[in-house]
Amino acid sequence: MAYKIRTLFLILLVSSLFLGGCASQMKTGESPSAGFIRQGYVLLDRADYRAASKMFRKGVGFDPQNARAYRGLGLAYLGLEDYYRAEVFMRKALQLDKSMSDLWGYLGDIYIRKGDEKSAMEFFDRCPPEDSHYAELHFRLGKMRLDNGNTDIASAEFKKSLTHSEFWGGYWGMGKLAELDSDWNSALNWYRQAGQKIDNAQVNLGLADAYYQLEHYIPAFFYYTLYLGKAGDKPEKYARKIKSNLEKLISLESDADEHKLKFALDKSEIVKAGVFEKNGKIVKVLFEGMLSRGKYDLKWNGQDQQGNPVNNGEYIGFVKSGDEVLLIKFLIQ
Numbered sequence: 001m002a003y004k005i006r007t008l009f010l011i012l013l014v015s016s017l018f019l020g021g022c023a024s025q026m027k028t029g030e031s032p033s034a035g036f037i038r039q040g041y042v043l044l045d046r047a048d049y050r051a052a053s054k055m056f057r058k059g060v061g062f063d064p065q066n067a068r069a070y071r072g073l074g075l076a077y078l079g080l081e082d083y084y085r086a087e088v089f090m091r092k093a094l095q096l097d098k099s100m101s102d103l104w105g106y107l108g109d110i111y112i113r114k115g116d117e118k119s120a121m122e123f124f125d126r127c128p129p130e131d132s133h134y135a136e137l138h139f140r141l142g143k144m145r146l147d148n149g150n151t152d153i154a155s156a157e158f159k160k161s162l163t164h165s166e167f168w169g170g171y172w173g174m175g176k177l178a179e180l181d182s183d184w185n186s187a188l189n190w191y192r193q194a195g196q197k198i199d200n201a202q203v204n205l206g207l208a209d210a211y212y213q214l215e216h217y218i219p220a221f222f223y224y225t226l227y228l229g230k231a232g233d234k235p236e237k238y239a240r241k242i243k244s245n246l247e248k249l250i251s252l253e254s255d256a257d258e259h260k261l262k263f264a265l266d267k268s269e270i271v272k273a274g275v276f277e278k279n280g281k282i283v284k285v286l287f288e289g290m291l292s293r294g295k296y297d298l299k300w301n302g303q304d305q306q307g308n309p310v311n312n313g314e315y316i317g318f319v320k321s322g323d324e325v326l327l328i329k330f331l332i333q
Helices: 002-024 032-045 049-062 067-079 083-096 102-113 117-124 133-147 151-161 169-180 184-195 201-213 217-230 237-250
Strands: 260-265 269-277 282-291 294-299 313-321 324-332
Touching: 032 049, 032 067, 049 067, 067 083, 067 102, 083 102, 102 117, 102 133, 117 133, 133 151, 133 169, 151 169, 169 184, 169 201, 184 201, 201 217, 201 237, 217 237, 217 269, 217 313, 217 324, 260 269, 260 313, 260 324, 282 294
Parallel strands: none
Antiparallel strands: 260 294, 269 282, 269 313, 313 324
């Protein structure tokens, strides 16, 4: 009898430790399945595909009919280049939830990687034009065509992407095609439209190149700096070189004492103002939003976005309003 009681106690202890460990990772009121799936997507964003797959499997264990868990498993195995399992789990997710139409694009990607373009196109074509994922799928397909040097088909795919005007990718693609034709005015127009919808490295690089070719050197310097701040470990070497040359060429005005951004608007504009390091990392956003016509004076207190004092050194204050960019050097010492 004592042996049975001791065994039962050990089982309850192990169970409580397991469930306690799970609970420590869950949000209040969150089911075990939802907790594991949430953690899985966090790991997926970090490209830790093996750990993500384990979390999604635990999610499936608690809820075998959860489409998001199967979707996550499919994407994790795609990252691990296990295309067989990736396809199995993506198909299972679609079977449970047909609204996950972006998975048709990922299934198409699998067959592109296998060299089976015919099957890939069948998957891409299964995403209906009215679906919000349609633009992203055709942008990805257009980029593949562009990378392969087939600009005519790339153009057709980017135009399909433009049918969803809120998505940035088609605008970037059309800008890239205009750039290849050395039509820098058109390229700048397309990149501007992309930049109104997203702030990412490739759009910033497109804007920088277009402004540079059109000899608008201050905005070129601004966007090269932003690009280098977002591009990760291996940014384009030529972007570093051009930015360095531009810094000598444009002779930025210096405000070493007051750290103020003084500017005027002729009309109401969406304005973004802040401070970044010379390597492009945004230190603090001082203002972002609509301002009416008038004169403005923004002061930086030498702190970052979290309120911590920044290190001594040179920083650059910026004001972007419409197509205009104002840059001023600040010195913290």
